[in-house]
Every structure is written in structure tokens, then in C-alpha cells.
Amino acid sequence: MPSEFELIQDYFNWQQASHSVPIGVGDDAAVLNLPKSQKQQLVVSVDTFIEGVHFPENTPADAIGHKALAVNLSDLAAMGAEPAWFTLALTLPEANPTWLHHFSKGLKKLADQHKITLIGGDTTRGTLSITIQVMGFIDTGKALLRCNAKPKDKIYVSGTLGDAAIGLALLQERLESPHISPQANQFCQDALNYPQPQNLLSKIIKPYTNACLDISDGLLQDLGHILKASTVGARLELDKIPLSDSALENGRKKALPYALTGGDDYQLLFTIAEKNEPLLLYAVAKTNDKISCIGEINSQTGNVTDDFGNLISTKGYQHF
Ligand code: ADP
Ligand code: MG
Secondary structure: OOOHHHHHHHHHOOOOOOOOOOEOEOEOOOEOOOOOOOOEEEEEEEEEEEEOOOEOOOOOHHHHHHHHHHHHHHHHHHHOOEEEEEEEEEEEOOOOHHHHHHHHHHHHHHHHHOOOEEEEEEEEEOOOEEEEEEEEEEEOOOOOEHHHOOOOOEEEEEOOOOHHHHHHHHHOOOOOOOOOOHHHHHHHHHHHHOOOOOHHHHHHHHHHEEEEEEEOOOHHHHHHHHHHHHOOEEEEOHHHOOOOHHHHOOOHHHHHHHHHHOOOOOEEEEEEOHHHHHHHHHHHHOOOOOEEEEEEEEOOOOOEEOOOOOEOOOOOOOOO
């Protein structure tokens, strides 16, 4: 078993000194060079990831590494920020080299994809828990906030919703009469274990977007956050909510509740003024990303209604 210092050196000391990180992993603290320009702001977010709460026991180690960083990158995407650095506080029941190898590999692969640098952390013994803090930059005053949705804005969502929640239900054998192929099952497991944070899409939609967040606790609950912060309401077109072919194998009626209230989507939910819609659609059409208009903001504060004007409850996953 590696000692604590060998463990850090072997699995988490990835980076040579660089211009923005003259001192990273290895000293008592990291030393970072901030951008010279006064025109940028630092954006910071932290999330803890606990076995049995945020991921089921027996989740592959590389998936734990991937997902712990993905959920944090997703918060930067939701703000429209450019990823820069992250720290890793790791609590492990034991220093298992195989587990550490795969965890560190999953984490580094996603970090490299998004050009975010691991600059330090902490390593302790205890129940498996991972805390990652991400830092990124944004042009001053340009952060995408929850409080900027306006009546008549169109409501958009990226990707498809509910796949991860269906993956979890399949894993826990909770899905009623699951008529789902092995391929669709795999797709939903991958959505659960390897969520893809929407940082590239975030850059593209940013110029046109009023309010934005990432969906982590279910579409309705997270939409509720935008409505509350912006003191507006929303009308949803439930048949426009994007579902994957895999989710649809079990029928739209069975899949829709997972899309509305299931967690772990890490897709972007954003609102834009109608006049910006053609520009948004033109910009997104040049990418491989998919976005769907699922409704409209109105002035009925806090209310979500369906196409027929029926009220919909905005409950999703809550820890307490
Ligand atoms: P200290 O005793 O000052 O808390 P540590 O022994 O915890 O220092 O850490 C030594 C160095 O290793 C520091 O630079 C710290 O940021 C880094 N480090 C510790 N654990 C991790 C980790 N899990 N991932 C990345 N860097 C880490
Ligand atoms: Mg320490």
C-alpha cells in the first residue's frame, strides 16, 4: 500500500509548473497567476460526492473520478465560465492502488478534455467521499444567473432528460415492467456514471441567454429555482421534453416522470428572448449539440403549468 505522500505523488501529481500554476501539487499551498486583465471575474464552486448518497456502492472507480469532476464542471457551464483549476479533497477507506489508478484515470481524462488543472487537495482516511472545488473565469458582469428570466422568454434544455434516473432505477430494479434492450440499459448506465458536462455548449449559448442553470435535481425542481429567483412562472409543453430513444423503449408515459423529477441529468436549462432565438439556433446548428424548446416564461410567479393550464408541482430530489 502506498503511503499518503506516495499516493499523492503517484496518482495526483500530473502537472509540470505552467504559466498560470507556478506552484501546484506538492507545496503547502498552490500559487496561481491571475489573468492580468481587470475585465475578468473568478467563478468558484464546490461539491461533495459521497458513496451511497451521490453514487451507488460498486460504482466503477473511473466513473467516480469522472462524475465527481463532471458535476463541478457542470456548475461552471451553468454560469458560462471558462474552467481553469480544481482542488481535490479525497477521503478513502483504504489506499487500494487498483482503485486509485482507475479513479485518477477517469478524473484526469475529463480534466484534460476540459483543460482544467488539478492544483492541490487533501487526502484522509474514512468513508469514501470526494470533494472537488472548481475555479474558472468569466468576463466581468457576464455570468449566466438564475435571476434573469423574463416573461415571454423561451425555455430551452440541452440533450435528453431522464436517462441517468432510468439508469439508476434499472440498477436498483425499481423500474416497473422494464422493456428495455441491453443497449438501452447500457446507454442509461453510462448517462448515470459518465455525465458529459455542457461547457462547450455553454460558450455557444452564452451571448443569447438570459437565465441559466444546470439540471442536477430534476427538471421541475431546477426550473423552480429559476422561477423563484426571477419571480416569474412557466408554461411547459410536456410533449416537447426531449427523451432519448433508450428512454423511449419503455414508452413515453413511463419515461416522462424520470425526465421531470429524476436527478443527475447535468444538462443546461436556459431561457432566451424570442428575438434571439434565430441566432441561438443558427449557432447551435453548427455543433453536434441538441437543444429543445420546452416552453415559455410568463408572469404567473412560481407557477408551472402544462399545455392545458394545469398546475404542475416542482418537487425533485432533496437531501433533507
Ligand atoms: P498539508 O500537510 O500542508 O495539509 P498535505 O500533505 O495534505 O499538505 O498535501 C501535500 C501536497 O499535496 C499539497 O500541495 C496538497 O495540495 C497536495 N495534495 C494532497 N492531497 C491531494 C489530492 N488528493 N489531490 C491533489 N493534491 C493533493
Ligand atoms: Mg492536508
